[in-house]
Amino acid sequence: xxxxxxxxxxxxxxxxxxxxxxxxxxxxxxxxxxxxxxxxxxxxxxxxxxxxxxxxxxxxxxxxxxxxxxxxxxxxxxxxxxxxxxxxxxxxxxxxxxxxxxxxxxxxxxxxxxxxxxxxxxxxxxxxxxxxxxxxxxxxxxxxxxxxxxxxxxxxxxxxxxxxxxxxxxxxxxxx
Amino acid sequence: xxxxxxxxxxxxxxxxxxxxxxxxxxxxxxxxxxxxxxxxxxxxxxxxxxxxxxxxxxxxxxxxxxxxxxxxxxxxxxxxxxxxxxxxxxxxxxxxxxxxxxxxxxxxxxxxxxxxxxxxxxxxxxxxxxxxxxxxxxxxxxxxxxxxxxxxxxxxxxxxxxxxxxxxxxxxxxxxxxxxxxxxxxxxxxxxxxxxxxxxxxxxxxxxxxxxxxxxxxxxxxxxxxxxxxxxxxxxxxxxxxxxxxxxxxxxxxxxxxxxxxxxxxxxxxxxxxxxxxxxxxxxxxxxxxxxxxxxxxxxxx
Numbered sequence: 001x002x003x004x005x006x007x008x009x010x011x012x013x014x015x016x017x018x019x020x021x022x023x024x025x026x027x028x029x030x031x032x033x034x035x036x037x038x039x040x041x042x043x044x045x046x047x048x049x050x051x052x053x054x055x056x057x058x059x060x061x062x063x064x065x066x067x068x069x070x071x072x073x074x075x076x077x078x079x080x081x082x083x084x085x086x087x088x089x090x091x092x093x094x095x096x097x098x099x100x101x102x103x104x105x106x107x108x109x110x111x112x113x114x115x116x117x118x119x120x121x122x123x124x125x126x127x128x129x130x131x132x133x134x135x136x137x138x139x140x141x142x143x144x145x146x147x148x149x150x151x152x153x154x155x156x157x158x159x160x161x162x163x164x165x166x167x168x169x170x171x172x173x174x175x176x
Numbered sequence: 177x178x179x180x181x182x183x184x185x186x187x188x189x190x191x192x193x194x195x196x197x198x199x200x201x202x203x204x205x206x207x208x209x210x211x212x213x214x215x216x217x218x219x220x221x222x223x224x225x226x227x228x229x230x231x232x233x234x235x236x237x238x239x240x241x242x243x244x245x246x247x248x249x250x251x252x253x254x255x256x257x258x259x260x261x262x263x264x265x266x267x268x269x270x271x272x273x274x275x276x277x278x279x280x281x282x283x284x285x286x287x288x289x290x291x292x293x294x295x296x297x298x299x300x301x302x303x304x305x306x307x308x309x310x311x312x313x314x315x316x317x318x319x320x321x322x323x324x325x326x327x328x329x330x331x332x333x334x335x336x337x338x339x340x341x342x343x344x345x346x347x348x349x350x351x352x353x354x355x356x357x358x359x360x361x362x363x364x365x366x367x368x369x370x371x372x373x374x375x376x377x378x379x380x381x382x383x384x385x386x387x388x389x390x391x392x393x394x395x396x397x398x399x400x401x402x403x404x405x406x407x408x409x410x411x412x413x414x415x416x417x418x419x420x421x422x423x424x425x426x427x428x429x430x431x432x433x434x435x436x437x438x439x440x441x442x443x444x445x446x447x448x449x450x451x452x453x454x455x456x457x458x459x460x461x462x463x464x465x466x467x468x469x470x471x472x473x474x475x476x477x478x
Binding site for chain 1: 197200203204207208209211212213214215242476
């Protein structure tokens, strides 16, 4: 098997997240009612990074939560031993503007599950989606509001996102 | 893990995995909407040939919190009164659509027999004086919540060891997680052969209390034959019951547990049962999240 190709360097990832942070601030004209919710596992540190970037821009801290969607998946039967991560909400979601954060947007099924999970936790005023990579091949009518990088892929390719807090480095790779 | 029949089928890592999962489900139960859609469309059959309040309630609550449907079977109102066997009963339930079976029966090995007959996973909800694995898991979870870990904890299990499936499961689970277990009982209530158990034995509750972190009081199984062995319940309570005075003989951070149902005034006096150092209600609460974890592992992995 050939080595995976690195498509985004650590600097590329940082620039993409910084741009997303700017777009979020611009779109919301400030961040006072905002919550970033990372989808376990790699969405969480990405949400943290966006929050730090927003703090640099707006001089205001944005709440960051984590959401595990393991209990909301529609493919439970086909997964051998599902792991569950933490779901932690720093604030009441009712009436908040929520931005879901994930590493890769692919079929959209994870996001569908995340929306179901969110609705059990409260009723946000609005929910948006930010992803580091959109690789296409949607199976549901879902799109991202903020995209770090659009990566056209074939369906059997493997996209790997590595983040500092979990994997020791930032970057995006594509392998066959 | 295909079934949960006995704690002896699990190693330490598997037990800890279930406890971690159960802790996660505890937080689900604390939400405004304490329900997740995980097992929508699955059906869980509770097959209880023996009376039960909390185990059955707890399994049903656990199943419903995971959005599974529940079929409840009780022999008193069923064709068992017409002579239908355990085997025909569970096969009928499976044909009706049950995906998982929770079995309680007075005979040792009943759940294991059922596991040989049906295709779905089976959880042992108590078989005679043999095993009650979900009780042991929820007790381990309760101790892990209170103390962080079980390693090095000194746990005294008090009472009718010989007739107790809770004792058998708990000895196994507690020692696998690193606790030291002392059995405290009058000799007629101890098993004849203790060589298989990695435990110490004491004949005096009061001698043991000062060095225990946990006093685990077993229910006196009046219905299972310890009645005639004991001269009187009152005398048992005098020697092996927890009361206010004995509570003060424990180290300051020690706790008291009981699997229920309590014979108040026998194993434990009313004021001790309601004391902040009694974890009885934590045990009941953890029963639901522990059973969610077990059901999730068994049906999520199929």
